Amino acid sequence: MxxxxxxxxxxxxxxxxxxxxxxxxxxxxxxxxxxxxxxxxxxxxxxxxxxxxxxxxxxxxxxxxxxxxxxxxxxxxxxxxxxxxxxxxxxxxxxxxxxxxxxxxxxxxxxxxxxxxxxxxxxxxxxxxxxxxxxxxxxxxxxxxxxxxxxxxxxxxxxxxxxxxxxVIAYLPLSNQGQKSLNLLVPQILRAGSLYKEHQTLKQSAGSDQGRHGRPLDSKSHFETRTVVRDANEPMSATMERAFNGSQPFLESFGLPREDSPLWDAWRRIFALPYFRRMWIWQELSLANNLHFWFGNGEAVAEPLMIAHHFLDEYSATMNMSYNAAWCASDEDNRDALKDRLVGSGNATQMFRDRMLRKYGGDGVSQPRLIEKLASVGTFEATDPRDKIYALLGLTSDGASFTQHISYAPWDSKEQTFTRFAKLFIERNEGVEVLLQAGFRDEDPEWASWVPHWDNLERPVPRDAARGLGKTLTSIQVDEKSTALNLSGTIIDDINVVNNKVLETLQVTEDGVNIQRFIQVFVRGVSMVFNSLTPRDPEEVFEQLFHVLAQPKTKHKRSQKQDQEPETFMGPSQLEALSSDDKANEAVERETEALRTGFREYLSWLRTLKSQINAGSNSEEDIVQVTNTQSPAEFQKFHQAAVKNLHHRRLGVTKGEFIIMSPKRAEIGDKVVLFEGCDIPFVLRPAGDVSEETNGERETQDGKITYRLIGPAFWHFPACEALSSGKVYQNIRLV
Known part of the structure; x- marks a missing residue:
């Protein structure tokens, strides 16, 4: 300036x-x-x-x-x-x-x-x-x-x-017509959302005696699908409404304007603005006690628009994607603008959620630590890359303790700043979280592989997937004379096969997001898994695949005291804690069952889709939408989870025939390791020149094996317990 x-x-x-x-x-x-x-x-x-x-x-x-x-x-x-x-x-x-x-x-x-x-x-x-x-x-x-x-x-x-x-005045410049459109659109979304929630409540009450999902989870036969030919001039929301034949499972059935309505133009312009892509905005929007949107010559309280956005995210058949797409694309409304809208809308989801939790969540809502918050900065932009860290300090429970380490000195580089903070996190026993966000990149070979690229994180780290979050690595130390990291671990397996397809981005078209690329990655990965395993019970493979692809939440573990016989008298606080854990575990169980049902429905949908393609009905002239009508909500829930979890990752199989979700840069022969004190597997690669004497590994003079960290992996939790039992840990050096 x-x-x-x-x-x-x-x-x-x-x-x-x-x-x-x-x-x-x-x-x-x-x-x-x-x-x-x-x-x-x-x-x-x-x-x-x-x-x-x-x-x-x-x-x-x-x-x-x-x-x-x-x-x-x-x-x-x-x-x-x-x-x-x-x-x-x-x-x-x-x-x-x-x-x-x-x-x-x-x-x-x-x-x-x-x-x-x-x-x-x-x-x-x-x-x-x-x-x-x-x-x-x-x-x-x-x-x-x-x-x-x-x-x-x-x-x-x-x-x-x-x-x-x-x-706090948030500047979202809009034309006068855009403001009028927004004033008409937001109330309609809110009304549709309220009607949808009311319908779902009545539906759940009516179906409470029929089981959670209406049929057994192990059912393999009653997969109902319906082929719906979509008119090229018809918006996707209208197609979805016809597909479900009045069953009203989504927001579109409750009076939501079709995406070809001009009312959506203002919505698209707002989320295409740079405002929702800038790093500092996250803090400003979340912390304001009294937030108003200023459109240039008009003002509005922020909360109604935020709630409307939430309804589209949660209850829309198209996951809010088609409403960010231009119905009639022009030179001014091109593919880059669509990407801006999708990124802006995704970032807005995080911002709005943070704000609503802070304002209405009460004292029981705990704020994340800085290292946890950093896992989500990938889609935000900052002119100074150091702001990817500094802009989060006000949003975290421990941010104030890091202010002494802020530096805008011109001689303090991005790499120096990120390395300094990575060391600080490790000193605070947060080494697991640091490694979850790190990984080697060929384009920057001099960068220490254990230091995250916070200026360009390729993928968020789902908190629920990191089951060991908060655990302390038993042995970890930064080498003060270099940028190496010393820790102990055990090599438990090697990667034997890995899918050559990676879901890096979803294809963006004028109609929204095309999931064809995801389906290709998904189908090839699943086929590779089945072809790589020795014959076994399909249900066993299904269960491993389900956990790797959906990565459901894990139940809260009872404390040792809770597992013992209950005391004669338990105080209110003890009863409340016990009840809270039980309720949380019931919710986790319901969500896991919904995801499992969704996975079965998804496999059935793919089989039906394949038969349609083989029959030649899926031509360029007729867009065939194969729609699941048995469990649409579960189908959608699994699809969303799988898209998120496959992003920038590969499906693979180890020599021990365990299915694994590996980092996208994983290769055949990479090592799968468990570090001492942690139950999350990581993928390592021997660093530098190696010799046969060290079995393909490079040993340093002090007896440490030198590796580069490729990134965290994921597999079904019991696999870690089985492979880590009785193993001897060795010294490992990450460079």
């Missing part, structure tokens, strides 16, 4: 921030005037009632125009005897926006001009009031961006800045 003509006084206290006071102006006035005030967050009368009562006026003297506000852009200066002194805390509204193109800047302020990005200029002009000034906190101007020490200390206050703001 260029700031020619703008100089900053040092902030007086560690809890001080600058407030930009935006001068009033008429709509046709192009120039902006503003000045700064100091505001001490520790004197906020609402947050700290014992502080000095607020307000000693807020007017400006010695103005040079009719507004009474200086025309020139003044900077904090010592008040003269004629100027009023202000309470140490001044209320303000915080802006949440995207800086915009740094090359596209506008000069404001007359003689003492500074340059700001066009996006910020348009936002400030739209927020300017006609007859009074407005107190705003704007990160690009209220923080001295050229002072990396000030940035470090101000960043530590970001959580408080957004929590203590009277209002």
């Amino acid at each position: 260029t700031s020619s003509g703008l100089t900053y006084r040092s902030l007086p206290n560690p809890t001080s921030i600058r407030i930009l006071v935006l001068a009033p102006g008429k709509p046709d006035e192009s120039d902006l005037s503003f000045k700064f005030l100091f505001s001490d967050l520790d004197f906020d009368h609402k947050a700290f009632p014992d502080s000095t009562p607020i307000l000693i006026g807020n007017e400006f003297v010695n103005g040079e125009d009719d507004s009474g506000f200086p025309i020139n852009i003044g900077v904090d200066s010592d008040p003269t005897p004629q100027e009023p002194r202000y309470h140490p805390f001044q209320p303000y509204e915080a802006l949440s926006y995207v800086w915009g193109d740094l090359e596209d800047q506008i000069s404001v302020g007359g003689e003492n001009a500074i340059t700001i990005t066009k996006n910020l200029y348009l936002l400030l002009r739209s927020l300017r009031l006609p007859h009074r000034d407005r107190n705003l906190w704007v990160d690009a101007l209220c923080i001295n961006q050229s002072d990396h020490e000030e940035k470090k200390f101000q960043l530590a206050l970001m959580k408080r800045v957004y929590q203590q703001a009277e209002k």
Whole structure:
């Protein structure tokens, strides 16, 4: 951010921030005037009632125009005897926006001009009031961006800045027509969602005597499918509604506008905005106590749009994908724009969930640790890659303890920063989580394979898949003289075959997301598994495949005390804890059964689809949609889980004939290892030149075998118990 003509006084206290006071102006006035005030967050009368009562006026003297506000852009200066002194805390509204193109800047302020990005200029002009000034906190101007020490200390206050703001204004520029469309669309989505939930509740009550899913889980015969020929001019939502013949299992059956309705244009424009792809926005949107969306000349409370988005995510037959697709693609609405919308909508899901949990979840909702939150940064963007870490500090339970390690010094590189934080996590006994996010990459061979690429994570790490989350590696130590990591582990198997197809991206078309690529990866992987195993009970293979593909949650383990005979008298807290675990395990069991049913339905669907293709009915002219009508919700649930879990991974089989979900860079001959104290398998590859004397492994002078970490793997939990029993651990060195 260029700031020619703008100089900053040092902030007086560690809890001080600058407030930009935006001068009033008429709509046709192009120039902006503003000045700064100091505001001490520790004197906020609402947050700290014992502080000095607020307000000693807020007017400006010695103005040079009719507004009474200086025309020139003044900077904090010592008040003269004629100027009023202000309470140490001044209320303000915080802006949440995207800086915009740094090359596209506008000069404001007359003689003492500074340059700001066009996006910020348009936002400030739209927020300017006609007859009074407005107190705003704007990160690009209220923080001295050229002072990396000030940035470090101000960043530590970001959580408080957004929590203590009277209002947080999120800038989502839309046309007047777009705002009108959104005002009509959101209530319709909310109404459809309410009707859907009401219908599901009645359906569950009516079917409570028929078993959880209406038929045995081991049923192999009654797979009902229906072939529905889709009209090329018909939206997918209409096809799905016809396919289910009024059974109303999805949101589309409750009055949701079809995706060819012009009302969706505004929806698509919002989630295509860079706003939902920027890293810092996550914190700003989640922490605001009072969040409003500002569309350029209209304002709305944020929660209704968030709830509408949630309904589409959870209850739509197309998982919200078709509503982000352009019904009639044009040069302006191309494939890249569609990808932006899908990424933006996916990021919004995380942001909105965080905000709703913080605001309505109550005290029982625990905040994630920083290392856990970092597992989800892959689709967010940051101009400075170090912000992939720093922007999360305010969203995590332990973020405040890392603020001393923030550095924007130009000599502190991305690799140095990521290595420093990886070491800090390991020192905090979070080495398992670090390794879950790490992995060797051919394009960056000098990067330590155990240090995650947080600037470009290829895949999120599902918390439920990492069963050993929070476990401590028994022996792990960073070599202070190098970037190597020393730990102990046991090689339990080798990869024998691995699928050559990887699901890196779903194909994006004008109609939305084409799942053909996923089906190819899925079918080839499953076929490879069955062809690689010696003949055995198909149900045994099915069960292993199910756990690897769906990766269901595991039940809460009872404590040793809970497993013993109950005491004669148990207090309320003990009973509550016991009841809570039992309820959680019942929910896990229901979800696992639903996923298992969905997997069986999915296999049946693929067989039916294959028969349709072999019969030649799936031509370019007629799009044939084979729809499962027996258990559509379970079918959809499994499909979503499998897409997520296969992303950037490969199906494989080990020499011991265990089915494994391996990292995408895994190769035949790679080692599967269990590190001491951890029950999650990892894939390693011998590093550097090897010799026959070391059985294909490179041994160092101190007896450690040197490997590169390829990444975490997943297989059915009992497999780890069987293979790790009685094994001897050896010293391993990761480089």
